[in-house]
Amino acid sequence: MDNYKVIEHDVIVIGAGGAGLRAAIEASAQGVSTGLVCKSLLGKAHTVMAEGGIAAALANVDSEDGWQTHFCDTMKGGKMLNNYRMAELHAKEAPMRVKELEKWGAVFDRTKDGKILQRAFGGHKYKRLCHVGDRTGLELIRTLQDKGVHQGINVYMECTITKLFKDGDTISGAFGYYRNSGEYVLFKAKAIVLATGGVGKSFSVTSNSWEYTGDGHALAYEAGCDLIDMEFLQFHPTGMVWPPGVKGILVTEGVRGEGGILRNNKNERFMFKYLPESTRHEFAETEAEASQWLEATLNLTKSTARRPPELSTRDNVARAIYTEVKEGRGSPHGGVFLDISYQDSNRIKQKLPSMYHQFKELADVDITAGPMEVGPTAHYIMGGVRVDADTAQSKVKGLFACGEVSGGMHGANRLGGNSLSDLIVFGARAGLHAANYAKELKGKPSINGKEIEAEITDLERPLNAQSGQNPYDLHKELNHIMSTYVGIFREENDLVTGLDKLVELNKKLDNLKVVNNRTYNPGWHMCRDLKNMLICSMAITKSALSRKESRGAHSRLDYTETDKELSKVNSAVFKQDGEMKLEHTPTLSMPEELAKLFN
Amino acid sequence: MAKVTLKVYRGDKEKGEFKTYEVPIEDGMVILDAIHYIQANIDNDIAVRWNCKAAKCGSCSAEVNGKPSLMCKTRLDRFAKDEVITVQPLKTFPLIKDLVTDVSWNYEVNKHITPLTSKDEGEWVIYQEDIERVQEFRKCIECFLCQDVCHVLRDHDKHANFAGPRFLVRTAGLEMHPKDTASRTKYLKEEGGIGYCNITKCCTEVCPEEIHITDNAIIPLKERVVDDFYDPIAKFLKGLFKK
Amino acid sequence: MTQSTVNSSPAHTTKTVRKDNWWLEPASIALGFTLFIIYATFRAFENNYYEINQYLSPFYSPKIILEFWKFSPAILVLWIPAGFRATCYYYRKAYYRSYFMDPPACGVGHGGGSSYCGETTFPFVLQNLHRYFFYMAALVVLWLWKDAFDSLFFQGQFTFSILSLVMFVNVVLLSNYTFGCHAYRHLVGGKLDCFSCTKASQTKHKVWQFVSKLNEHHMFWAWMSLFSVAFTDFYIRQVASGAYSPMRIF
Known part of the structure; x- marks a missing residue:
């Protein structure tokens, strides 16, 4: 069967967000032929939704900052479950990567002395987030896009990858279809980099776009990789709650970084009571101290006042908001109030321009005049493909992963701003090592034609079916299951029920039906996306069941405390004999000189 | 309901x-x-x-x-x-x-613009007032609504001769970058076809990012093209003072 | 109306599907311009009632009297503001839309076709000379300031009238229009890539910021000054012909 196009490159990067673009730039800079495949148009990836900034210890605003502090903040934020080596490399290399972006054309906001300006963010001890108003992600992606374009990367837009091929235990290619034409395409490659982002579309309230269907997680799982830490799914504390059409859309943590205050319907600044004992000493004790900190921040001066409690880590703030709403102290549309309107309105418009427009146009709310209503929204998965920290290579030879699809960097909870820096640090590493791997690989790994035929048959089943279910109905069902049984707070019974329902739902996947042909047919696209979302949802649920403690973003109502034994293991999901298996594997232990930093 | x-x-x-x-x-x-x-x-x-x-x-x-x-x-x-x-x-x-x-034409046009070019190898010191103009242009989300509404492309099919507002905005962001040393006026006049723009401002009207495309990007670029190609007196005076 | 051929599809078969009154704006602008052009042409050729005592009509200022010139002196001057406005970036937008219907409104199809040359060929390539017209128009505006001050003195005596007030308002509006010009904005600082680099460029930055503020409302100043200059001339004509009084206050 020859009804597919064949394209050959040394390195194929799947996904063109920050990580994928950075990987492709690095690989092509090494002189290997590089192809970049993405589901959307170039420059539209979800990275544009990252608003607040890139965390890098440049020490431009707070001179005390350094990679050691950034490393410690990241590990503490991740409840020490992180791959320490990734956190270390990340903290060390982020500043260099940010400066590199600037040389490539990124135009960051400036300090008075002409350096890159940095703002405060949750869980970061110092002001560390390099930013451009509240559209840092757009700046990052446009910079990388233009850099890549002029470097001569081959970009294959609106192309979905559905399967990876191996020759023995070595990666050999990828198969997929062009969304536009429905034409099939086979990419032959020596090395493949996954940079496909996250899984948010499994949840009904999410900040993620349609692309976030866990494709890379599922592809890697099918190819034999481990998915680690899948129980850790970050709910961003502040998503829009009204109107219904925009429920879940992100409200940047930058609002709180710039001094935004959270209140319930009793006008209480409730975050003071939700600070965990372990970090309480890092935060302001009174409203007066918090406003002192803010005043110093606004005037770019020094103060001994500690950060406001709103800048606690995301897991914490999300739980706090959820609890306030659940206990009846929420706002009219089921959120809480986030208020920045007490500040000068021109400053708000300058520092948070897209938030201003977003609320004005979509919710008829003027954030310079009154509070926003916000609530938690599924935002980011800490878990993902297990990779080697230095090379970003997975268990499968020649298969690399970086960005959100990789696991380990963020442990049990990601700090805001650490995602964009993760993309560029590990994007570059994955690109470099994929290129080196491709250069060193002897011969060309082969692809079995039978597997391609089987894949095409599988893809076309819903088109050829006489009758069957609407894939969108199944998607709604999946959203309902995940949001009901595997949400912010979890317990045994819910998780078990959820898993049963997912298994039931999985059976229905063989019985889908869509109309029309393969030409730009979103219904047909949804069928395969569903399969990927289900793999990820099951991995999340199974991992959540196995972790009988509360840690970071994983909160169990039946096990509210952390468990000492579980602090030493990562959950790992993998495919064995056609079934999803789970085991707990020991975390990497830190060398002495890093461990010392925590004393 | x-x-x-x-x-x-x-x-x-x-x-x-x-x-x-x-x-x-x-x-x-x-x-x-x-x-x-x-x-x-x-x-x-x-x-x-x-x-x-x-x-x-x-x-x-x-x-x-x-x-x-x-x-x-x-x-x-x-x-x-x-x-x-x-x-x-x-x-x-x-x-x-x-x-x-099929918006792929836009991606082709983009490839022809000279990227940021700088000789400054050290750490960059840039002040906020020098990048405010550029930051406005970098708000662009590439929705291509300006390209769609521009009558030069929409009604006159000048795709082969005119880069369109989006790419004039990108060029403006590069031309006005304080660290950039390349000149793109020749590109603008010839390949970019800035002369085709008759500044009827529909691009500005539809821009969802409210970028003042015409006033802040295209017209300043047109004036830069005038500097280099249509202002003989200034050229003459400049030549005079250089010697 | 010719439709674009390259991009034709059954999705776009009509000129536009806009349901709002998109034609209203170009139509009223065309009407406004036409009325002004008729009045200004009539006045330029009238060659009468443009000066009385210390008052001089802006259409005839600066007054240039040449031996050999047998026509109205206004013609020796009016080409400057006419040329300045004709090549002005705002007026270009307005008349390309209203007179040339290219395009009449956004997303509304028109007599398209690939023969369109925009401002790349003669005569429209001459629009690039806008800055030269600016230089001259700026001198004319300075002269009109002089006229306004002159109107305050009659036979060495200080005097003030409503007509003087009108002349001052007019010259303020004309200044806001002229010094908010896009070409001036470029020349005064817009051409710089770095505002902070030298002391001189820092000063230029401040001027540029001021001009940018005026420039933001260039259309407003363009129309206001168009009305005011016509009205000032009309008032002086009526005073000179004896129909109105200058309404002296003291």
């Missing part, structure tokens, strides 16, 4: 028709929500591009009642009750299917 009636183009370049749909209205609903409703409940195969649904990615460009708009920020309550809303794909680019057009 209140309903809205939409007339949506269904079909491809050769064959198609406007199909009428009735969609129940929710508070704060936008056109894109209505299209999603159709996709999930009526016609699974209706083709539409979208990503962020928050006017940050520039994917869901279409023409709503004849006006190039982002579907994700066009609210239904902005229309009169009982008004039938027409949704068409962009006109300026070849149609693929339904509301999706």
Whole structure:
């Protein structure tokens, strides 16, 4: 069967967000032929939704900052479950990567002395987030896009990858279809980099776009990789709650970084009571101290006042908001109030321009005049493909992963701003090592034609079916299951029920039906996306069941405390004999000189 | 339950028709929500591009009642009750299917612009006042609505001679970058075809990021082209003082 | 109307599907311009009632009297503001839309076709000379300031009238229009890539910021000054012909 196009490159990067673009730039800079495949148009990836900034210890605003502090903040934020080596490399290399972006054309906001300006963010001890108003992600992606374009990367837009091929235990290619034409395409490659982002579309309230269907997680799982830490799914504390059409859309943590205050319907600044004992000493004790900190921040001066409690880590703030709403102290549309309107309105418009427009146009709310209503929204998965920290290579030879699809960097909870820096640090590493791997690989790994035929048959089943279910109905069902049984707070019974329902739902996947042909047919696209979302949802649920403690973003109502034994293991999901298996594997232990930093 | 009636183009370049749909209205609903409703409940195969649904990615460009708009920020309550809303794909680019057009021409144009070029190898010191202009241009989300509405492309098909507002904005961001040393005026005059722009400002009118495309990007670039090609007196004086 | 051929599809078969009154704006602008042009042409050729005592009509200022010139002196001057406005970036937008219908409104199709050359060929390539017209128009405006001050003195005596007030308002509006010009904005600082680099460029930055503020409302100043200059001339004509009084206050 020859009804597919064949394209050959040394390195194929799947996904063109920050990580994928950075990987492709690095690989092509090494002189290997590089192809970049993405589901959307170039420059539209979800990275544009990252608003607040890139965390890098440049020490431009707070001179005390350094990679050691950034490393410690990241590990503490991740409840020490992180791959320490990734956190270390990340903290060390982020500043260099940010400066590199600037040389490539990124135009960051400036300090008075002409350096890159940095703002405060949750869980970061110092002001560390390099930013451009509240559209840092757009700046990052446009910079990388233009850099890549002029470097001569081959970009294959609106192309979905559905399967990876191996020759023995070595990666050999990828198969997929062009969304536009429905034409099939086979990419032959020596090395493949996954940079496909996250899984948010499994949840009904999410900040993620349609692309976030866990494709890379599922592809890697099918190819034999481990998915680690899948129980850790970050709910961003502040998503829009009204109107219904925009429920879940992100409200940047930058609002709180710039001094935004959270209140319930009793006008209480409730975050003071939700600070965990372990970090309480890092935060302001009174409203007066918090406003002192803010005043110093606004005037770019020094103060001994500690950060406001709103800048606690995301897991914490999300739980706090959820609890306030659940206990009846929420706002009219089921959120809480986030208020920045007490500040000068021109400053708000300058520092948070897209938030201003977003609320004005979509919710008829003027954030310079009154509070926003916000609530938690599924935002980011800490878990993902297990990779080697230095090379970003997975268990499968020649298969690399970086960005959100990789696991380990963020442990049990990601700090805001650490995602964009993760993309560029590990994007570059994955690109470099994929290129080196491709250069060193002897011969060309082969692809079995039978597997391609089987894949095409599988893809076309819903088109050829006489009758069957609407894939969108199944998607709604999946959203309902995940949001009901595997949400912010979890317990045994819910998780078990959820898993049963997912298994039931999985059976229905063989019985889908869509109309029309393969030409730009979103219904047909949804069928395969569903399969990927289900793999990820099951991995999340199974991992959540196995972790009988509360840690970071994983909160169990039946096990509210952390468990000492579980602090030493990562959950790992993998495919064995056609079934999803789970085991707990020991975390990497830190060398002495890093461990010392925590004393 | 209140309903809205939409007339949506269904079909491809050769064959198609406007199909009428009735969609129940929710508070704060936008056109894109209505299209999603159709996709999930009526016609699974209706083709539409979208990503962020928050006017940050520039994917869901279409023409709503004849006006190039982002579907994700066009609210239904902005229309009169009982008004039938027409949704068409962009006109300026070849149609693929339904509301999706082939915008690949834009990506080709982009390749021809000289990227940021600087000789400053050290750590950059740049002051806020020097980048404010550039930052406005970098807000661009590449929705290509300006390209769609520009009559030079839309009505005169000058795709081969004119880069379009989006890429004049990008060029402006590079030309005005305090660390950039390259000159793009020759490109602007020749390949970029800035002379085709007759500054009728429709690009500015449709820009969802409210970039002052004409006043802040295109006209300043036209003036820079004048500096280099149409101002003999200034050239003469400059030559005189250089010696 | 010719439709674009390259991008044709059944999705776009009519000129536009816009339902709003998109034609209203170009139509009223065309009407406004036409009325002004008729009045200004009539006045330029009238060659009468343009000066009385210390008052001089802006259409005839600066007054240039040449031996050999047998026609109205206004013609020796009026080409400057006419040329300045004709090549002005705002007026270009307005008349390309209203007179040339290219395009009449956004997203509204028109007599398209690939013969369009925009401002790349003669005569429209001459629009690039806008800055030269600016230099001259700026001198004319300075002269009109002089006229306004002159109107305050009659036979060495200080005097003030409503007509003087009108002349001052007019010259303020004309200044805001002229010094908010896009070409001036470029020349005064817009051409710089770095505002902070030298002391001189820092000063230029401040001027540029001021000009940018005026420039933001260039259309407003363009129309206001168009009305005011016609009205000032009309008032002086009526005073000179004896129909009105200058309404002296003291």
